Amino acid sequence: MSTKKTILFLASYFAILAIAQSKITLPDIIGSNMVLQRDQSVPIWGTAGAGETILLAFNGQEKAAISDKTGKWTIWLDPMPANATPASMFLEGEDQNIELEHILVGEVWLCAGQSNMQWELQQSDGGKTAILEADYPNIRLFNASRDVAFKRKEGPLGSWQPCSPETVLTFSGVGYFFALDLYKELGIPVGMINSSYGGSQAEAWTPRSYLAASPELLPCIEREKTWEAERPQVQKDFDHRLKTWEIDVARAKAGGTKAPNRPRVPDALRDYRIAASIYRGMIEPLIPYAIKGALWYQGESNEERAEQYELLLTTMI
Structure with a gap:
């Protein structure tokens, strides 16, 4: 290969590499159909090329951030009231535009724990009837995948889905009934994040x-x-x-x-x-997503060390 061709090849290679490195990436928890927590500052974060300017527009707000030397960036949205009208979020980098669609603003809750929380709606008492009636597009569900977190299955950790008979089948029964009660009481959008693992112990959820x-x-x-x-x-x-x-x-x-x-x-x-294994695989990837609170349904797997559990639980929290 001639010197001229070598130079052209290297120039093309590094140009492609630079474009790849500057691509905006978002965590799986940030996506279309998500619910953003009302009345709180809301972080939107991701990665891009080092020193890249990221522009964000949502619900009348326009924000910007510059990624650090590792490519990480965070943009904070001002507190917003609940809003059931689906809206789009626009992100713009130097060579890329992203649109996230059908976003609502309301209450966001995390449900976590062992099999008590993992127990699916389709397995629960009254589950069959609840599934048939589960047509609530303003309730959004994020089901964290245990296979992706622990079994090296390819794909996203999860994605936001509007509540329907199809999407609610494998969701936490406890989490769903909580979301439904909250939705009926408040009359605003509700987002539920299910990150649960049957048989897990509290120390696995703790940093x-x-x-x-x-x-x-x-x-x-x-x-x-x-x-x-x-x-x-x-x-x-x-x-x-x-x-x-x-x-x-x-x-x-x-x-x-x-x-x-x-x-x-x-x-x-x-x-x-x-x-800390579940913390790393199923909780840390969700941080710092803004939430109202969390439901915790676990303890049986720690029954042999009940005296230690009081300290363990408060440490985890």
């Missing part, structure tokens, strides 16, 4: 630095060393029990008898039992 700062909670972190050392043998033993169980299930099916329960997965093999 690691908070746990490390407390001598009473430090064991929640230190047990990871034991799990790491034991994991190869624990995995081997569990695989053996699983194969034995599969054989027993086949025999039970052939003999017309009740099949045995599936072996319990040991804690050492449960990524979501690791301290």
